[in-house]
Amino acid sequence: GQSLEQPSEVTAVEGAIVQINCTYQTSGFYGLSWYQQHDGGAPTFLSYNGLDGLEETGRFSSFLSRSDSYGYLLLQELQMKDSASYFCAVRPAENNAGNMLTFGGGTRLMVKP
Amino acid sequence: DVKVTQSSRYLVKRTGEKVFLECVQDMDHENMFWYRQDPGLGLRLIYFSYDVKMKEKGDIPEGYSVSREKKERFSLILESASTNQTSMYLCASSPPGTGQYFGPGTRLTVT
Numbered sequence: 001g002q003s004l005e006q007p008s009e010v011t012a013v014e015g016a017i018v019q020i021n022c023t024y025q026t027s028g029f030y031g032l033s034w035y036q037q038h039d040g041g042a043p044t045f046l047s048y049n050g051l052d053g054l055e056e057t058g059r060f061s062s063f064l065s066r067s068d069s070y071g072y073l074l075l076q077e078l079q080m081k082d083s084a085s086y087f088c089a090v091r092p093a094e095n096n097a098g099n100m101l102t103f104g105g106g107t108r109l110m111v112k113p
Numbered sequence: 114d115v116k117v118t119q120s121s122r123y124l125v126k127r128t129g130e131k132v133f134l135e136c137v138q139d140m141d142h143e144n145m146f147w148y149r150q151d152p153g154l155g156l157r158l159i160y161f162s163y164d165v166k167m168k169e170k171g172d173i174p175e176g177y178s179v180s181r182e183k184k185e186r187f188s189l190i191l192e193s194a195s196t197n198q199t200s201m202y203l204c205a206s207s208p209p210g211t212g213q214y215f216g217p218g219t220r221l222t223v224t
Binding site: 030031033034035041042043044045046047048050087089091099100101103104105106 | 144146155156158161163169171203205207208209210211212213214215216217218
């Protein structure tokens with residue numbers, strides 16, 4: 001089975017850097033992805049790490065270390081609009097013909113002025 | 114850009130009614146999914162499909178059925194709506210690998 005753990009809440013100030021961690025216990029998986037969800041909105045796909053290492057997309061970066069069963073999302077130059085919930089998800093390797101994902105519980109990020 | 118659309122943003126139905134939620138994606142993705150999201154319970158997978166006419170149960174399929182007659186369209190059916198099916202319903206699609214692309218969601222209220 002799979003389980004993913006994320007902090008429930010993180011608070012940071014505008015302009016700062018914040019790291020949201022995701023630790024997982026899984027028997028095997030293909031990759032780790034991250035999603036952003038604003039209140040009342042739908043999740044938006046942010047990034048995918050199929051291999052270990054860092055993936056950078058503008059102000060957002062995501063990192064995966066399979067040996068440590070750990071990943072993180074890094075948000076730089078925080079803006080007020082980054083206040084949202086962030087979910088990590090793994091794509092299990094077993095019996096997964098359809099790219100099914102297992103989601104973490106989400107981290108609520110609050111950016112303060 | 115990937116576009117996933119859902120038939121309604123808000124829907125109000127009565128207990129016992131049959132409810133159809135439709136989802137269309139325009140990126141020729143093989144995989145499509147239906148989730149519901151409730152406060153404190155996160156995203157829960159109802160059903161998914163990895164090809165036309167193929168469907169697999171997710172974590173909470175009871176009370177729901179699905180239909181995928183065409184690659185771009187995946188429908189969620191509530192055969193007899195109940196109040197405990199009041200929720201936000203999210204459709205997603207994905208190619209093999211990478212992440213999933215979500216539609217805007219349908220907030221269903223069953224009275």
